[in-house]
Amino acid sequence: MTHPLPPPAEAPAATESSVSRTLAGKFMTFKLAREEYGLAILKVRELIGLMEITRVPGTQGFIRGVINLRGKVIPVVDLRQKFGMERTEPTDQTVIIVVQLTTAKGDLTMGILVDEVLEVLDIEGKNIEPPPSFGAGTFDSEFILGVGKAERRVIFLLDIDRVLSASERAAAVATAA
Amino acid sequence: MPTSEETKESLIEQLAGLVAVCEVRDRGALEGILAAFVRLEQVCSNEPEPLVRESREALAAHLASDGVNGTAVLARVTANVLALQQGPQSAEAPAENVERDGDTIELMTDFLEEGGDGLSRADEILMAGEEGGLDSGNINELFRVFHSIKGVAGFIDLPQVIAVAHTTETLLDLVREGTLVLAGSALELVFDSTTLMRKLLHEVRAALEGGTTVEQVPEVGQLVKKLQAEIARAALPSGSVVAPVSEAYEIFAAPVPGPGVASVRAPAPEVEGPRQGERIRETLKVDVQRVDSVVEMIGELIIVESMVVNAPELAAIQSLKLRNYLGQLTKISRDLQDVAMRMRMVPVRGVFQKMARLTRDLAHKTGKKVVLVPVGEETEMDRSMAERLEEPLVHMVRNAVDHGVEAGEVRRTQGKVEQATLRLSAVHEGGNIVIELTDDGKGLDCKALLAKARSRGLVGADEVLTDAEIHALIFAPGFSTAVEVTELSGRGVGMDVVKRNVEEMRGRIDVGSKPGQGTSVRLVLPLTLAIIDGMLIACGPERFIVPSLSIVESLRPTAGMLYSLGEREEFVDVRGELLPLFRLGKLFNVPGAVSDPTQALVVVVESGGRKIVLMADDVLAQQQVVIKPLGAGLPDSDHFSGAAILSDGRAGLILNIDRLIAQSAKNTTRGRRELPTPEARP
Numbered sequence: 001m002t003h004p005l006p007p008p009a010e011a012p013a014a015t016e017s018s019v020s021r022t023l024a025g026k027f028m029t030f031k032l033a034r035e036e037y038g039l040a041i042l043k044v045r046e047l048i049g050l051m052e053i054t055r056v057p058g059t060q061g062f063i064r065g066v067i068n069l070r071g072k073v074i075p076v077v078d079l080r081q082k083f084g085m086e087r088t089e090p091t092d093q094t095v096i097i098v099v100q101l102t103t104a105k106g107d108l109t110m111g112i113l114v115d116e117v118l119e120v121l122d123i124e125g126k127n128i129e130p131p132p133s134f135g136a137g138t139f140d141s142e143f144i145l146g147v148g149k150a151e152r153r154v155i156f157l158l159d160i161d162r163v164l165s166a167s168e169r170a171a172a173v174a175t176a177a
Numbered sequence: 178m179p180t181s182e183e184t185k186e187s188l189i190e191q192l193a194g195l196v197a198v199c200e201v202r203d204r205g206a207l208e209g210i211l212a213a214f215v216r217l218e219q220v221c222s223n224e225p226e227p228l229v230r231e232s233r234e235a236l237a238a239h240l241a242s243d244g245v246n247g248t249a250v251l252a253r254v255t256a257n258v259l260a261l262q263q264g265p266q267s268a269e270a271p272a273e274n275v276e277r278d279g280d281t282i283e284l285m286t287d288f289l290e291e292g293g294d295g296l297s298r299a300d301e302i303l304m305a306g307e308e309g310g311l312d313s314g315n316i317n318e319l320f321r322v323f324h325s326i327k328g329v330a331g332f333i334d335l336p337q338v339i340a341v342a343h344t345t346e347t348l349l350d351l352v353r354e355g356t357l358v359l360a361g362s363a364l365e366l367v368f369d370s371t372t373l374m375r376k377l378l379h380e381v382r383a384a385l386e387g388g389t390t391v392e393q394v395p396e397v398g399q400l401v402k403k404l405q406a407e408i409a410r411a412a413l414p415s416g417s418v419v420a421p422v423s424e425a426y427e428i429f430a431a432p433v434p435g436p437g438v439a440s441v442r443a444p445a446p447e448v449e450g451p452r453q454g455e456r457i458r459e460t461l462k463v464d465v466q467r468v469d470s471v472v473e474m475i476g477e478l479i480i481v482e483s484m485v486v487n488a489p490e491l492a493a494i495q496s497l498k499l500r501n502y503l504g505q506l507t508k509i510s511r512d513l514q515d516v517a518m519r520m521r522m523v524p525v526r527g528v529f530q531k532m533a534r535l536t537r538d539l540a541h542k543t544g545k546k547v548v549l550v551p552v553g554e555e556t557e558m559d560r561s562m563a564e565r566l567e568e569p570l571v572h573m574v575r576n577a578v579d580h581g582v583e584a585g586e587v588r589r590t591q592g593k594v595e596q597a598t599l600r601l602s603a604v605h606e607g608g609n610i611v612i613e614l615t616d617d618g619k620g621l622d623c624k625a626l627l628a629k630a631r632s633r634g635l636v637g638a639d640e641v642l643t644d645a646e647i648h649a650l651i652f653a654p655g656f657s658t659a660v661e662v663t664e665l666s667g668r669g670v671g672m673d674v675v676k677r678n679v680e681e682m683r684g685r686i687d688v689g690s691k692p693g694q695g696t697s698v699r700l701v702l703p704l705t706l707a708i709i710d711g712m713l714i715a716c717g718p719e720r721f722i723v724p725s726l727s728i729v730e731s732l733r734p735t736a737g738m739l740y741s742l743g744e745r746e747e748f749v750d751v752r753g754e755l756l757p758l759f760r761l762g763k764l765f766n767v768p769g770a771v772s773d774p775t776q777a778l779v780v781v782v783e784s785g786g787r788k789i790v791l792m793a794d795d796v797l798a799q800q801q802v803v804i805k806p807l808g809a810g811l812p813d814s815d816h817f818s819g820a821a822i823l824s825d826g827r828a829g830l831i832l833n834i835d836r837l838i839a840q841s842a843k844n845t846t847r848g849r850r851e852l853p854t855p856e857a858r859p
Contacts, residue, residue, distance in 0.1 A: 054828040055719065056807070057765035058816055066807065066820055068828045071477040073805040073820040 023146050024125035029155055030097065030114040032080050038148055038155045041120060045098040045109065050090050061087075064113055069098065076111035077164060083143075088113050101161050110164055121155070123148040128157070188217045189261045193336055196255045196343070204240070210254065211236040228257040252347045252405045259340045259401055277388070281333060285385050288329045292378050295322040296371050297527060300534045303368055306359055307537070316359065319367070320349045326374065337397045338377050344404040345370040348411075357411040366404055372538075373400050465560075468520050475510075475517045476707065476803040482510045483824040518705055522557035525603045525612070528567050529554050532574050532601055539578040546585050546595055547578050552602035558610045559705040565682055566612065566702070569675040573614045573698050574599065576671050581696050582618035591693070593617065608703065608710045608801070609684075609726065615697035621690040623647045645786035648688040652676040652785060676785070680835050683709055683804070683818065685726050685784065701726060711802050711831065713823070714780065714793040717767035720829050721793070722802055722821055727834040729781040729788060731796055734774050749774075749790045751781060757841050760792045765816070770794060784838045791837075800824065804831065815840065 027038035053065040062081035093116040101108040131144040148155040214233040239250040327342035351357040384391040529551040536549035582597035630636040654673040684702035711722040747758040762770025802821035818833035
């Protein structure tokens, strides 16, 4: 604030370091098509194998339906379809990650369908970069918290609260229409 | 002057405490109060309080005259202290945060519960009193209600509650003594007092939940003054009556009627104790959450149990022993479920009593003579359901009193008894509870209803409706045929609220009416919110649950029963009734659903006097399902009211019949009048 003219390059550098610092931690990484994604480990409740999903007619395609999680009914989102990719075809690697979300309406439990769960990875702040701009593609960069790098791999770190609350919003709009 | 102000405050507080626990015959306590007043008068000598002087003089005179008119004097003093207390406080912020420790909170919670129960009982007695049936036992019971409220309120420092309870108690004491007859204005005041007391308890609850101080309720002062005036009026003319001075404050003190008091009701000797024929039940207080978690776990147990019992792997085992064991397991789990459900069940009496009281108050306001006759008060339903039942019932009772029954003169000219009767009944029917409110009033005016609906565009000008459909019009939002809006109803917000509430409870509502004979509103509700009886239907590879409550019948249509109108609309002729056909397979885009109606099974469902036909492939089974909210995070679905775990462990969807039918009403043009031409047959 006291600098009359800060060097333009300095501002992004400052945000970068703060973003990386808050993001650093353990991530569960998984695969969708060929890409690798990461999910903050604290959001993950459990992993369950693929089970029969009951379709809910009238919902958008990326909502695969609902499952019975030990007596609780939770929705399952196909993350591939959510991100504009092809529908997930079940293989023996397909897994439902049960995540706990914090939304304005309170805590939500949801399942996300992914192709394969890889590992739990510790990513340091210095290896995290702010989200790149994707231009006008189908992929919305608002879902990406940052891009992590580990052993020459690139991992998109997901803001899962946002992914799923946005899907809820979209679905709500769709039903209202 | 800060110091004197401080002592004045503290003295008033002290006085409030003293008068709250003081009994009329306790001379020592009265002297203590007098001494406090004397000190108070000294403290505020530079700005004298007329109330203080008046109280001091009255007390001194009373003590000097050896106990005459003690009740009236004490009542006046109490009111004065209250006025003094409220004077400086009224300027304060209405509610501030206060810390309460666990013990206080527990004490207050118990107090609220017991106080509420006591007031219900008091209302019951008072209403009996209106019929003229009060004996000394009843009066004593009434007295004890206020006495125990006062006692506990004293512990937890609720001056407003104490003031009302104390003054009412004083009034009732006069009744016990025989100085006053509990009728007319006195009875009315005690009624007011229970009403106000409820309001105060409500405030206390709000304060407890919000962690604030209790809000000042302005009516307290007014009511105390009125009660006090009543007390004074009763006590003064019979100045010669000497209150019996007993050593202890006897609850069963024999009333001593004074000379010159003509209207004393002879106290009937009554043995105290539970009313005859009533069994004393031992109860145990349990945290609701614990009960809920037991019920929830048993729900899960039932699901797993049916998964195990129906497992194909087990079915392959040819063992009679195993079958027996599984049978036992099923039986025990069902029994367990029953018991668990009954743990949350309460009799509807509490709600019904509130309605009786409401009817009384409404009747007074409208000037009509109406009495509510409860039937089947012992019928039990889930606690949370009973709580939710209250709101729709309030609207129903209001409607019945305000619009349903006629004024007394009109009734006489029609040869009816002047006093109208509302009959509120509860009965178990199958797995449901049926609550019915019947009045013997004028019945619904179909012509007026239809005219109103037409003028509001709810019904087309040339549409012909059945009586049931016309009756169902009263549930449309903002619909009222009342000519004028009264304080009670007529704004048209009543019955749609009822409908919405009942739908939320997954229940059904029917209206029946006969002109000149009355109207009956019938609510059919599931016993609990958690479990419904459903039919499992198949549609292609998918399974849906239709609540049994909405099902009229299911049948396989023949080609001759099918009609179609244009491209989209299809109808089934069910014994002369032409009902719109909904293909679930088409509606939900189910691949592989049966498309030929004659090969399918159709289910006739009903809601709000309207029927539609759902077409599915097959009806698989009837089963009780535990309702789960359709996974949070999914948008509210128009077609489903929830999900349930099926016996194979999968999640199944419960069809929302009300919405489907409402949708059909919007989408389809009516085929009822003009039968489609025979050429339209498929």
